[in-house]
Amino acid sequence: MRWIGVVRILVILCTLLSTWYFAEKVFISKMEIRSLRNLFEKDVKNKESQKKMLKKCGNDKECPPNYFAFKIISGAANVVGPSICLENTMLMSNVKNNVGAGLNIALVNASTIELIKTGHFNMYSGDVNNLHEFLKPVKDGTLILMASFDDPATKLDDKARDLLTSYGSSYAKKLGFRDSWTFVGGKGLKNKSPFEQHLKNEKETNKYDGWPEVLEISGCIPKKMD
Numbered sequence: 114m115r116w117i118g119v120v121r122i123l124v125i126l127c128t129l130l131s132t133w134y135f136a137e138k139v140f141i142s143k144m145e146i147r148s149l150r151n152l153f154e155k156d157v158k159n160k161e162s163q164k165k166m167l168k169k170c171g172n173d174k175e176c177p178p179n180y181f182a183f184k185i186i187s188g189a190a191n192v193v194g195p196s197i198c199l200e201n202t203m204l205m206s207n208v209k210n211n212v213g214a215g216l217n218i219a220l221v222n223a224s225t226i227e228l229i230k231t232g233h234f235n236m237y238s239g240d241v242n243n244l245h246e247f248l249k250p251v252k253d254g255t256l257i258l259m260a261s262f263d264d265p266a267t268k269l270d271d272k273a274r275d276l277l278t279s280y281g282s283s284y285a286k287k288l289g290f291r292d293s294w295t296f297v298g299g300k301g302l303k304n305k306s307p308f309e310q311h312l313k314n315e316k317e318t319n320k321y322d323g324w325p326e327v328l329e330i331s332g333c334i335p336k337k338m339d
Contacts, residue, residue, distance in 0.1 A: 181226050186328070190323070219231045237268065256334065308330060
């Protein structure tokens with residue numbers, strides 16, 4: 114009868130070994146599948162990220178033919194300056210060291226997107242006449258890309274506000290102390306610009322202490338064909 118007991122022990126051992134063997138195989142297979150899935154998902158995300166990076170100015174969508182991609186980000190409080198990007202070229206930014214408190218403006222040829230000039234104008238302690246001299250000679254067919262930083266409005270007089278309104282702005286006459294503002298307009302524009310954002314400086318809603326949050330506007334500007 115002793116041999117029956119030995120047989121039972123061997124059967125139990127064989128069963129345990131078989132169970133362990135198959136469990137290990139299944140576990141390893143699942144781990145391999147999971148690992149492959151993670152690699153695949155990571156690869157897809159990387160490709161999506163690279164594809165997005167390839168879009169001009171880092172925008173979410175590509176522009177159709179005869180349109181220019183742009184992105185404008187207003188300044189953050191009085192700490193981080195604004196940026197203006199057009200067709201993947203940074204026209205104004207902290208890195209380029211050509212931005213400042215007040216109104217930051219880039220003038221661009223609407224047909225060729227050639228940069229004409231840039232300027233920043235302190236609207237708290239500066240001279241608004243400098244802004245007049247910058248804007249008044251602008252010719253038809255010129256794009257005007259603007260971003261606020263710190264305070265864009267204290268020294269802004271009726272003459273300057275009228276000029277900006279004539280370039281398609283809906284908010285130039287409402288712009289107040291430390292408001293956030295981004296705008297794309299044009300000399301000779303017949304209608305109001307669709308590319309404009311404005312956020313009032315209000316204590317109850319400000320994101321920063323004394324300043325509203327940053328504004329970001331992006332899209333596709335039609336090329337001037339005539």
